[in-house]
Amino acid sequence: MSRSRSSTTTQSRSLKVTGEEIWKNKTEKINTELFALTYGALVAQLFEDYDNDYSLINERLFSMGYNIGVRLIEDFLARTALPRCEDMVRTSEVISKCAFKIFLNITPHVTNWSNNKDSFSLIIEDNPLSEFVELPMNAKKQIWYSNVLCGVLKGALEMVQLDCDVWFVADILKGDPQTELKIKLNKILKDEIPIGDD
Amino acid sequence: MPHQKIIQTSSIDAQSSTRSTSNTGTHYDDLLYQRSLIYKKNEISLSAMTFLFQEMINYLHQSSSTMSEFELKLSRYGQSIGLRLLELLNFRASLPASLTSIPTRSSILFSSSAPLTDQANSNSTNTPDAIRKREEESSTNADLAKHITKMRRRDLKILDILQFIHGTLWSYLFHHVSDDLVKSSERNNEYMIVDNEPQLTQFIPQSSKFLNSCHFFVCGMIQGFLLNGGFPCSVSPHLMPVDGFDERVIYLIKFDEQVLERESLRF
């Protein structure tokens, strides 16, 4: 037992190093504020197009994220060439220390594990999407402004054969003390794992 | 409509006065105004940006029935960003160098992790450290307004504001000044900004008949910036490849007649 635990910690440390190294040396970068403003313009457009129907907007943001996720995973894998994760604990580390680090230069804190280790939370500080954002009072209760992130994670994980539910449970933009995103593994899509990758 | 509030000069006074920070939401909102003032030079990956840009184009493309509708919508996105950036960049340009050139100081004082953790562990918010940090923060924010002795003057001349776009805006957006700024020799209301390697569209196939249309995003930003600065104009993209730069694009700016008339009135 102790051996496996210590090997996990060395692994996660090296994931941290891997993420930071790739972010620093192998990734072209652009101004976060341009990103935030662009996303803001998009959300504003959705408010208009969907006539302030917040649940529809949340849905649309999610599906946009999904479209991004199924493509973004290829960028992530080509860039990192990380091997398949053996469990969700490892997956959570890769998401936090590598994926979030490399794409958004943040490292969300992994916490709130379920007992059977199939679901966890990401506490997102410094969410680059929320830069400059203040939600209108009437939208505050219902809108998940950064819902695109859930879609991205859903799409990306599905492409590596992990069927997960991804949703926000709290957002600092809504007055919550922190921004918390939940990932729950439904099942591993075993039939879809590429032959030869085992 | 959610709007991205970029600090405007007039709102500073209202901001700097002390407001209750007991409510977490209010506290965050307060921070929002304060933090936006200082450019933290944060970066994300070009990949994340281009994936977002791609999905945005995809969405607009699906919801537009004609090419010109698509271009107009994309341009409006850009405009909404450009007109905010005029305020933001003018404001930041007014901050004294001492405040903007010491990244360590600002990043310590304005890093959001500080207030966020304060809120997260509400039990520990009253540790001396947290209190000191918060006081430090609010005092500096109040100071910030005082530090601005003089707002940067708005650009009033065509050339001045174009230089601002070529230099400040472009560096802010793309890490380098634009590759050229040219005045048309044929029509005196036309100017061109040149980008040899447009970043956002670099992965769109050159054979795509939509490539040129995708440049309307940046066109919109330029246009919004100029509109808000009092220079009504239209901006259109033109692909002008040269040797070594296959994706080179020229943003053609056509100022409205009134702009030229005003320009000639000045002494």
Next chain:
Amino acid sequence: MAIESLLIINKSGGLLYQRNFIDKPPQSQAPNQPEPQQQLNSNDYLILASTLHGVFAIASQLTPKALQLSQNDIDYTIPYIPNVGMPTNGGRTGNGSTVGGGSGSSGPGSNKLGSFKGDDFFKDSFVSWNKSGLRQLCTDQFTMFIYQTMTGLKFVAISTTVMPQQKVATPSGTDKLDRYGNSSNLAIQIADNFLRKVYCLYSDYVMKDPFYSMEMPIKSDLFDKKVRAMIKNMNE
């Protein structure tokens, strides 16, 4: 190693991309080489792709695990081999420096690697995702290399110049002879390095193209151009 043909096959065996890269001038063909047979048409390639997909699946039934031979501690690591498919003299300088004054982008123009920073897409060794599947297929006429991603994409390179029995010099020193083993191993490693880079190009010029629909044939001229440049560098 010269790459003559490249295929990309999706996770269900559909052909996404196929190009031949044989330089046309027929007079430069070695006399002992027979005229290439009639070109395959696009339908032939579709069949080829799905056949390969099937063969790949069948072949994995022959792996030691399936045969219940225990073989522990297999090292799936592919060493990084510098400059595979990269311009030889540390990067061309863009010819665009003649563009008028006020030039801001100081860096060299055309040798940027899209969203990948630096002078190569990656610099570290990496672990193959294709552990028990087919990696190399040799005949007397050609060698085929297969790189499979975690998402199930297959990148396939076909070369007629690398024969398994052909000796290839190890890149540095003799102490690595064990590591690289025979030339066939080295060829696989070069191919894996190359194909991962094609994957990198794919992630930029196909995945980030707003007008590309997933699982559809790749038509991007930019992707084509970048792949061609890389293969040209390989073949030099």
